[in-house]
Amino acid sequence: MPSKSIFYCLITAIILKNFNYPNKNNMQESVKEALSAWSTLLNNKIQINPELKSCIAVKKSVIATLFPASVKDIIECVKIADTYKIPIYTVSTGHNWGYGSSLPVEENCIILNLSNMNKIISFDAKTGVITIEPGVTQHQLATFLDKHQHPYLIPVTGAGPDCSIVGNAIERGYGITPYADHFASVLSLEAILADGSLYQSMLSKLGSQNIDTLHKWGMGPYLDGLFTQGNLGIVTQMSIALAPTPSSVKAFFFSVKKADDLEEIVICIQRIIKELNGVLGSINVMNQHRVLSMTEPYPDADQLINGLISTAAITKMARKRQVFPWTCVGALYGNKAVVNAAQKEIKKILGWKAKRLIFFTPKTVSRINSITQSTPFIKYNMIGETVTTLHKTMQLFAGRPSEIALPLAYWLTNNQPPQGTAMRPDQDDCGLIWYSPLVPMQAEKVTEFTTMVTSICIKHQIEPLITLTSFSDRSFDSTIPILFKKDDPDAVLRAHACYEELFETGKKLGFLPYRLSIHSMSKLDKYAAIPDLLKCIKKAIDPNNILAPGRYLPK
Structure with missing residues (x-):
């Protein structure tokens, strides 16, 4: 086995081959020292120069992926990053299909993957309030609730069982069950700032963590929202209200x-x-x-x-x-x-x-599904397939994690993994970019929107697949999957051109995304959409721009 010095020389050689720094000598030493410090801290739970994939057909140069297992690990990782001026980009599980997966917005980042932080810290069976770490998935939460027979619904999404509960809430995602607005059900959170300090709410700092997890708005200015769709801190735990079954x-x-x-x-x-x-x-x-x-x-x-x-x-x-x-x-x-x-x-x-x-009702569909699954001549015909799809849909409505929406990413290629194998659209080279605009719940505006999407998709040879999900009685969120074959360069160009035209035309008509993928963050800078207050906050608490540069803020 090579010595540590030889090992890190090899690492540095790999990195410098792939990255172009202004001062290679200084950066070479900084990267070498930082990687050594991270590796020692995390007991070698680190991947050097990882080949990360995404569904959106965008490539980014990544120095390494770190896998911390505790808040203490994160604090030290951040301090090392700040010392050596190496940016870090945090993901919960990295399964952000169609928005960038584990890839950062900017080049030459360290990925901080929190999937090993998967503890369920506490649960109040009477109120349904659960406090969890970012690595807790829909499936893990379902297993926990089932094991202890707690009658609460999982805040499911179409992203699938292996996706992070916290990650979706941070992106201000939503579902179709009660408490559909997932950030609205977030009652409190804790986060690490760029200097390694811990953010807690006023109520928590006053010594009442119990009431802090029961009342969303806390005391004084509401700050928890600053840690969603942004780059001001790293959320390490979150208390969420679950809907009762x-x-x-x-x-x-x-x-x-x-x-x-x-x-x-x-x-x-x-x-x-x-x-x-x-x-x-x-x-x-x-x-x-x-x-x-x-x-x-x-x-x-x-x-x-x-x-x-x-x-x-x-x-x-x-x-x-x-x-x-x-x-x-x-x-x-x-x-x-x-x-x-x-x-x-x-x-x-x-x-x-x-x-x-x-x-x-889910029970009715479950009984029908049991009959069709046990009857071979029905199981494999159109009736059986329809009932199976209905059964999976009903699981989602009943607050049970399901992969019902994931096969969409494989539709063009028909190369869906064998039954029983987990679906990983990015690893399986599926081409998918989500365009997710907000649409007023006004009849004529809905017609205008659907006409726009259909015409632009057809223009770029993209199948026009449209879903409108009610956010309230005032607006829909529409999810438009731009499907394409990643191994076809022309198809990749058409997909990105389709997204570009949908965004620009939608902007003119008043349809704007509720969230952005990593490749579209630059739109905010292009249109000077970032409030000066937000820039001032970022500069004050992260002067070295260490945390997720470019994410909802210019580099």
Whole structure:
């Protein structure tokens, strides 16, 4: 085994081969000393010059990935970074599919991967408040709740079971179950600043950590939000309110027979949300293309025209699956009497405008799925496939982690991993960029938005897959997956051009993303969108710009 000095000389040689620093001699020594210090601190839990992948087909030079296991480790890692002026970029688990995965915004960073910090610190079974570290995943939380028979819902997302709870909340993500706005359910957090100091709220510092985890707004200026969608600190733990498991869950599905009826349905959805607030989760509105991407394999080349599924093929697929231009799904939560009353109200509000309005409970679908899975001639035909998809969807509505949305990333290539193998879209070279704009819940604006997306996607030979998810009775968030083949250079260029045009055109029309991927952060600088106050705060607490340079702030 080579000595440490030889080992770090080899490391330095690798790094300098891949990075171009202004003063190589000084930086060579700094990198060598910093890597030695990190390796000693973390007991060699460090990857040098890692080959990190992402779905967005962007490459970044990364010096190393560090895997701290405690708050003390993070504090020391940050102090070393600050001493040697080497920037660090933090990820919870790094499974930020379609937004950059583990890659940093800027070149030549150290990645601080917190996946080994996966402790459930505390849980109050009476209030449902849980305090966790960033590495805790949806699956881990589900296992914990099941083991101890705690009747609470997991704040699930379509990103899958192996994604971080804290990471999604920091990105201000959302789901479809109660407490759908995941940052809204964050009650308190702790974070490490660029100088290695620990941020805690006033209530916590006054000695009352208990009440701090029960009241979101604390005392004095609200500062917790500064640690979301930004680069002002590294969140090390978070207290989250979990929604209690209701005695009754009932999902509903309905279709819009004619594309022109979408505006009337938007008005109905807005009324449903207003009148059933507290009983209703989010409502998803999906176009025909999006539903077919969940139920049908991508067609062969002979069914494509100009690189897209032909109209004839779409019509044939839709007729086979009985998929109308728009499909809407949602769920009701509460006791049986409340849910049944809400069901009647939905029927009344939708009236003749909705086609095939049906309601299911998870238990009913689970029983049907058990029957189809045990009957071979049904299991492998269209009925069996449909029931399986419905069963996975119902798991998500019931607050159970599911991979139901992950196969989307594999749709173009049809190379989904074998059943039982975890899906890793970035490692499996799936091409996916998310465009996630906010859309006013105004009928005419929804039409304007969907028309814009469809025309721009088709222009760039991208299948127009549209989902609108209700944030409130005022706005939707739309998630547009830009799917492409990463091994095709022309397809990569078209995908990025599609995102660029969607962003720029959407900006002119008033549709702007609620979050950005690593390749689009520069838009904020381009349009001078960053408040001066935020720049002043960053300069004051991170003068060396050590923490995640370029993330929602210019370099």
